[in-house]
């Protein structure tokens with residue numbers, strides 16, 4: 598018999614969301630099909646793929662904004678989700694403050710709004726008109742809006758659009774910090790191969806179907822990935838092959854055993 602104070606092992610909670618055999622048909626053709634994916638707590642999963650490959654459609658099916666034609670999407674019961682869409686239907690000719698943008702879908706106490714903005718580093722912008730924000734500031738406000746309700750799953754559709762390279766690095770760092778702080782799972786769409794490869798746990802390349810998926814290192818070596826992204830993909834592969842599990846011998850020049858130079 599077990600002693601009464603023995604801790605029972607926690608039951609694996611399973612993923613936050615699981616898509617199985619997902620297919621979406623529109624206008625007589627499948628925009629995406631046979632998509633399998635999961636996102637678990639604390640995991641960053643990135644969808645990569647060419648324009649029109651079906652990344653946004655996949656996100657929208659997972660968010661249950663789009664009804665799948667085939668397959669299923671299972672979500673953990675009561676799952677709290679935060680979403681930064683690719684586009685926001687804002688009337689840019691009307692005055693709209695950051696605070697008002699944060700409350701468009703439901704009122705929130707000012708302290709909560711300010712706390713969320715502080716977490717994304719833009720608390721000072723609370724009363725600023727959204728029209729006056731830079732691309733990076735606007736994305737940070739959208740992320741703050743998405744974390745207002747402490748999501749377990751944060752979905753970001755191209756969060757670095759309109760942001761310069763230094764800003765992109767800072768935004769990916771912020772996404773990592775939010776993951777660590779909230780312990781949430783993150784599903785994002787990105788086009789930036791280098792940054793994504795360095796900062797994501799799992800990559801799923803979608804071109805209507807899943808071309809390849811796995812840890813960034815493995816995907817970077819997959820011929821399907823190179824075929825999908827062409828010459829730029831080769832650069833990423835080179836970065837991954839340059840792994841410092843060796844010592845450079847200055848006297849004899851660089852070592853040639855890894856082919857990454």
Ligand SMILES: Nc1ncnc2c1ncn2[C@@H]1O[C@H](COP(=O)(O)OP(=O)(O)OP(=O)(O)O)[C@@H](O)[C@H]1O
Nearest residue numbers: 623624628646647648649650651652653654655683
């Ligand atoms: N409701 C719809 N009816 C018909 N076609 C659609 C519909 N929604 C999306 N599409 C088409 O499906 C394809 C996939 O679109 P989607 O926005 O999912 O791709 P994406 O990978 O996110 O693209 P991008 O990288 O350009 O944002 C596109 O060719 C798009 O025009």
